[in-house]
Structures are given as C-alpha cells and as structure tokens.
Amino acid sequence: MKPKKRSKTRLILGSYYYKSKRYLEWNLGNAKFAKQVDSAALQYTIFEHKTPLLRRLKDVEMILQYNKIKNLEIAIRKIDNIMIYPGETFSYWKSIGIPSKRKGYVEGMTLFYGGFKPGIGGGLCQLSNLIYWMTLHTPLTVTERHRHSYDVFPDSNRTQPFGSGATCAYNYLDLRIYNPTDQPYQLSIKMDSNFLYGEWKTINESTLSYEVYEKEHKISQEYWGGYIRSNSLYRRTMNRYGELISDEWITENIALMMYQPFLESSNKG
Template identity: 45%
Template sequence: MTIETAARADDPSEAPVDIPPALRVRHRRLTERVPALYPLAVELLRLRRSWHWLRSGVCWATDRATDDLPVRIKQHKSLLLRTLGNSEMWMQHNKVRNLELAATRIDGILIKPGEEFSFCRLVGRASRRKGYLDGMLLDNGEAKAGPGGGICQLANLLHWMVLHSPLTVTERSEHSFDPFPDNGRVLPWGVGCAVYYNYVDLRFRNDTDATFQVRVHVGERYLEGEIRADRPVPYSYSVYARNEDFIEREGDWFRRNQIWRDVIDRRTGDRVRSELIKKNCALVKYVPDGVDEPSALNPDGHAPAIPEDHPPVIPEDQSLTQRLRHADAENPTVEL
C-alpha cells in the first residue's frame, strides 16, 4: 500500500500547506520604507550571529582530509550554466568562479561524531577582495547582481546530499519566493537553500558514531559532490515531493508542496518509515503554466481551499528526523 492510500483523511501531515501570514499580508518592513537602514540592520544581524557562535558551545567541524573516506554515502551533481528566466548569462559564468572559491573552503571537511557543519563559518563572507565576482542575488523579491552571487547552488547540493544521509539538519532557510519557472528541474522544488553571511546559514550535525566527509568539486559542466563515511551506514534514503500545486490569492500566485523522505533498510530493502521533512509555500514571481487548466483547480473551478494552519508534523521520537529551522531574518538577501 502506498503512503497516499494509507494516510488518514484527518492526518494533519496530509493537509495542503497553508499560506503563511507573512506572505498573505505583506506589510512593508522598516528597511523597505527607509532603505538607508538596511545595511545597519544586516550588520546588527551579523553581530548577533557572531555572538551566538562565540557562546553556543558547538563543536564545529574544521578538520579536513585530502584522501577520500572509504564509503560513499551519496553522490550528486548539478549543472553549472543554467537558463534562469531572462537573467544575463554573464552572471552564470561569474557564478562558476564563485563556486570554485567556495568549494575550496569546504572540500575534504570531516564531520566527526558530535561535530556540526556550518556553511557560513567555512566559506566566510563573499567579497570582491577575496576574488568573488558579481553573480545573481535575490533581494526583496527581485534578482540582481552582487559579489558571491550563485554560491547557494553549493548549499543546495550539500543539503540534498545530507538529506540522503543520517546527518541531522539543524539550520536551513529557504527562499520566500519562487523567482523563475522550472527549466529542466531535476530535484524537487522546495529542497534548495538560501545562504547569506552569516545569519542565513546551512548547518548539519553528526549524531552518529561514524565520521563523515564532504567532497565538492567544480567540474567542466557540473558542480559535483559526495558525502563519504569511514564505515557503512544501515539505511538509505529516498527524498521526494508530494501534494504540489499552485494557488491564487487576491491576484498573487503561490506554490506549495511537502517534502518527504523514506528511510530504507539497506540489508532487507524494506521501508522502515516515511518522514515529513518540510512543508513549503512561496510567492511566485511568474505566471504558472497551465493555471487555467481544470486539473489545477477543484471541480467547481476554484483554487483549493486553504485549511487551518498546521505546523510540519515531525515525530520527536525518531532520531534521524531532520530538524529544520529558519534563519533569523525574514526575506533576506540571498544568493542563487
């Protein structure tokens, strides 16, 4: 029996994703009304995160190894040059250079038992002084050029691989809007990451007895990555999207779905459990294809009703369940 047919109708985890109030009623923030305050707000958030780093007591992953650990847990690659809406291709070419710089700061990093990986701590602040070029940034719902733009592709790759491992995601922030229509999408929508030094981070922790290693490399056509370990792990993982749709509210379109993960026993091939990882909902900055088709609507021709708000249902008693929490700032500048 599939998950879909087994789920109860009153199961909150099966309810469509509600539109968050922050997206339904988009009041202008103070930094939007007074743009001169924006740099100050960013620096204050960075100071707060730096203070948290000093006082958190977290054992950060900093050691690295040049030789591969013996067991491959997950391998993935993503295309370097992509067409994103009407964006200029020179930003895609600059992105490749930015990814090369960022990848050298992460390649070979070991995550030992009890240690935590932080993308922002390892990569640091992307600046022109460090050689980063202007690539695509997402700022307040718009795409623009800025130093280090594009390195979130590396965070996306890492997050996808980590979801296929027993590592525990402790911080991950997503884009609050969907800027471009799908063009050759390989991964489910909603598994990407927003990163912006230093308060919008991707972090994951090793709660196992094994040591893991991150390998990343910019190849000729692809950004390539692996998660490796010093020993086999008992489970494999399958990550997929469910209940995806577009809905319209007061002239705005929203995209929503659920990200699920099946945990599979490597020895028997049996599914051990299915986990709801995340419920996604984002404002769409384009007109979705086929939105007027009946298949996108209810039989009465209306968009699906929004249910009462349900938080993501994540079983507390499952040690491999991902713990995803948002970063400090709402709608920050992020890198694509």
C-alpha cells in the same frame, strides 16, 4: 505571504543586527564546529549528486553565470574534504567565510525580493542547495536550513521536488548539519566545466537508503492577486533489504511565485 516592502535603511540595519547576533553565537555558543580538512578520502560514498553550472535564465546575463563559477571555485576550496566528526556541526558560512572582493569573489546573480541583482559572491546558493539535498540522503541531521521565499523562475527539466534547496545569505541565513552518528563524515565537492559535484563519504558502508519526495504540492491564488506555491517534503528510510523503516516529514515550503503559473514559458529557466 503578501510581499512587504522594506526601506533601504531598515534592510541595512536588519542585516547588521542579524550578522552581529550570528557572530556572538559563533563565539559564545555551545556548538562544536567542524573545521578539520583531510585530503585523504574516506572509503565509502553514502550519497552523491551533481548539478549543471550553466542555465539560461530569463533576463539574466550569462556573465553572471560565468562569474558564479568563479565564486564557487573559491568557496569550494574552503569546504572540500572537510570532516564532520561525531558531535560536530558543519556551518556553511563559518567554514566558507565572508565572500568579499579581497578574497577574489566577483559579481554573480543574487536573488533579492523576488527578483535578482548582481552581488559579490552571487551564485553560492547552488552550493548550499547541493549540500542540503545530499544531506537529506544521509543519517546526518540538518539543524538549520532556510527555504527560498520566492519562486523566481519556471521549472525546467526539474528532477528534484520543489523546495528541495537551501537559500543562503552571509552569515545569518546559514546551513548547518550535525553529526549524531558514531563515525566521521567527509564532504567532497568538485567541479568541471559543466557540473558541480558533491559526495558525502564515511568509513563504513551504509545499511540504509533514503527517498525524498513531496506531498500536498499546490499553487493557490491569494486575495491580493498573487500566487503562492507550496508543498511538504518527506523522507522514506529503507534498510538494506528495501524494507521501510520510517516515513517522516522534513519541512514545509511556501514561496511567492514571480511568474504566471499554468502558462507555458517560451524561455524557461
């Protein structure tokens, strides 16, 4: 986990390689991608969640947060009410497309090698984080998700386990969700001046409920002086009577901490 510095040339070439590889897979692969949008809402909400749009983060100018809201508004138009039929796969980036100035995207905050910088389309990770967390509470299957490699800001009023989000970078760090069920699911995304809202809807009332929790959460100091934060996410599945059906491992998270652990921060983010 000791960070490796990459040259600018290697970063550019690496990005080009992985983007090209993804384009080939989109066009020549076997996945059947979800693309139909239906404004008529399906009847039953399986899970819903909301996250605050504005947070005061240490050393981050608020203009980047306001710009993030503009970026989210554009991206939401592409995926709100998208349908995932049985056997289909939802691809975050294939549905949203490349975030560019031409489409109206502006500079928001993007995480970069343990820090942050302005970037066109910055802030869209809030949307992928929301979708991933909601999906863990449904029968849908996450087939691709990338963890955050760096823990950049101290916890502040955390209500979800560490590592319960999904980082994204066009187009090679994707979030993909497969529908293995026999009924369609619909992703609903909305926002107001304070929150980003999400729902997964379907045609039948669910007989299952889910609880996502963490185990083995720890912070360890490495030989080279840095700190690593890690945990594992698990999920309990219960039937309508609250009886346990399964208790399964979901994923492991390992991130390099970019702030001093065990210290109270006067300006948490």
